[in-house]
Amino acid sequence: MMTEFFQSLGMNYEWAWFVATIAGILLIALPLMLGVAMIIYMDRKVWAAINLRRGPNVVGPFGLLQSFADGLKVFLQETIIPSAANKGLFLIAPILTFTVALLSWAVIPFGEDMVLADINVGLLYLFAVSSLGVYGVVISGWASNSKYPFFSAMRASAQMISYEVSIGFIMICVVLWAGTFNLNEIVLAQKSHFWIINGYFANILLFPIFVMFFISALAETQRVPFDLTEAESELVAGYQTEYSSMSFALFWLGEYANILLMCALMSILFFGGWLPPVDWEPLYYVPGIVWLLGKIVFFFFCFSWVMATVPRYRYDQLMRLGWKVFLPLSLFFVFAVSGYLMATGHYA
Amino acid sequence: MIHTLAFYLFAVLVLASGAMVVLARNPVHSVLWLILAFFNAAGLMILVGAEFIAMLLVIVYVGAVAVLFLFVVMMLNIDFAELRAGFIKNAPLGAAIALILLVELVLGVGAYRAGVVELGEPLGNAAPLAGESNVENIGAILYSQYLFLFEMAGVILLVSMIGAIVLTHRDQRAARGHQNISKQVARRPEDATELKKPEVGQGVEL
Numbered sequence A: 001m002m003t004e005f006f007q008s009l010g011m012n013y014e015w016a017w018f019v020a021t022i023a024g025i026l027l028i029a030l031p032l033m034l035g036v037a038m039i040i041y042m043d044r045k046v047w048a049a050i051n052l053r054r055g056p057n058v059v060g061p062f063g064l065l066q067s068f069a070d071g072l073k074v075f076l077q078e079t080i081i082p083s084a085a086n087k088g089l090f091l092i093a094p095i096l097t098f099t100v101a102l103l104s105w106a107v108i109p110f111g112e113d114m115v116l117a118d119i120n121v122g123l124l125y126l127f128a129v130s131s132l133g134v135y136g137v138v139i140s141g142w143a144s145n146s147k148y149p150f151f152s153a154m155r156a157s158a159q160m161i162s163y164e165v166s167i168g169f170i171m172i173c174v175v176l177w178a179g180t181f182n183l184n185e186i187v188l189a190q191k192s193h194f195w196i197i198n199g200y201f202a203n204i205l206l207f208p209i210f211v212m213f214f215i216s217a218l219a220e221t222q223r224v225p226f227d228l229t230e231a232e233s234e235l236v237a238g239y240q241t242e243y244s245s246m247s248f249a250l251f252w253l254g255e256y257a258n259i260l261l262m263c264a265l266m267s268i269l270f271f272g273g274w275l276p277p278v279d280w281e282p283l284y285y286v287p288g289i290v291w292l293l294g295k296i297v298f299f300f301f302c303f304s305w306v307m308a309t310v311p312r313y314r315y316d317q318l319m320r321l322g323w324k325v326f327l328p329l330s331l332f333f334v335f336a337v338s339g340y341l342m343a344t345g346h347y348a
Numbered sequence B: 001m002i003h004t005l006a007f008y009l010f011a012v013l014v015l016a017s018g019a020m021v022v023l024a025r026n027p028v029h030s031v032l033w034l035i036l037a038f039f040n041a042a043g044l045m046i047l048v049g050a051e052f053i054a055m056l057l058v059i060v061y062v063g064a065v066a067v068l069f070l071f072v073v074m075m076l077n078i079d080f081a082e083l084r085a086g087f088i089k090n091a092p093l094g095a096a097i098a099l100i101l102l103v104e105l106v107l108g109v110g111a112y113r114a115g116v117v118e119l120g121e122p123l124g125n126a127a128p129l130a131g132e133s134n135v136e137n138i139g140a141i142l143y144s145q146y147l148f149l150f151e152m153a154g155v156i157l158l159v160s161m162i163g164a165i166v167l168t169h170r171d172q173r174a175a176r177g178h179q180n181i182s183k184q185v186a187r188r189p190e191d192a193t194e195l196k197k198p199e200v201g202q203g204v205e206l
Helices: A002-008 A013-050 A066-076 A087-107 A122-130 A133-143 A147-178 A183-189 A207-220 A245-270 A281-285 A288-309 A315-343 B002-023 B027-047 B051-075 B080-085 B087-114 B134-142 B147-168 B181-186
Strands: none
Touching (some): A013 A245, A013 A288, A066 A245, A087 A122, A122 A183, A122 A245, A122 B051, A133 B027, A133 B051, A147 A183, A147 A245, A147 A315, A245 A288, B002 B027, B051 B134
């Protein structure tokens, strides 16, 4: 779409494609960074409201500029590299985390044709890229050459691998129903899925899967109650302990970008992405991106809600939940969903 | 043009990082170079249009296998001097393995070129089913023509998985305190605590 626009400006196809791709990347990455800043603010506000506090309210109107002030502060600080650290890897780790967090957004459809890379293995790409997220944590933990970050890195890698397994099975259920890996087609397949409701969550077989996906997403992004990697009472600040200044900020931004991605994924896989919640003609006049952003913000609110209300899990409980509860349960649902689809002749 | 540039970029990076896997002094660095090599190999596969295989390579090897590799290498306390001392002794063995792999590669490509292995047209441009995606193509051939082999691979993996579990499994109930999660969850504050209202200056009688 944008390629045609740049072609109309008198460029040949290859150049127009090139410029359109760069423009698309910027159009996603810059608002995403802004969104991350605002979502950190929202996180703190929601958390404060549940704790009966005021939250950030000094910088700018209602404290809206708090995240930017924090960013500026961090930017002006000195980058400290521990003398015993493995310098190259120590600096690569936050960059890796941040890059991987941005990379996944390439395939997220914001609207009917508002997607940077409309590839037919979109969901697999997302799964592949999100499985890279663990490297930033592991490398930072190892390169810091300090015991708390190392413990944290060990915990993080075990935790993320465990929950990736059940997330994989959950994705298979959705893919079975939609019959495609392409995220746009998955969204379209949810149109008036149950009566007039757009979205797989209304399906009685897929709703439990959605709940499991929500919990796995919490574990995958290391949010409370699964934030054992940065359990401050045990590990100081986890794998970020030795980091300061921008290298710390990159971890921070990457973490929140990942949380936003998980929220986006939930809305795309189970809540009809950019489709309105119900299949009613006038609602389609609202641009799809508004619906998607609304759903993302809603899920992020749920994340903050959980963070403010649920106590931290014990590590053995976390592993038990991942391997002994979610893995068999999600495997069972893969069988149940495929069995149902075969029995009802879904693919006939 | 971009296609050619991308090919050379990925190819050079695969070869360079492959070399670095062997040359790097620190084993952790070796594993990280290996990951870079996997990643660029996935890039090469995307260039030839095998995006499904590329994604699987990243998910399985980079996302899971290499993480475990890294895990183990980081935990090991490796003596670098000792590691290098064995080089001369093990060099012939390594050369033999390299030779075997080379012969296998030549045989495989030769058989494919000669049309013995049925993968499509023996020209290096296997023609997919028209108008269908990579995933559907692979599914169609895997679940029909190669169904038996595919199921055998699954059974072998299952057996190895069970084997690994059996080897590491110990009956932990006897050795350590066993946790009964449902019992832990079912415990209520009323069972565990008792509220007393002591008189002033009296203290609590237990």
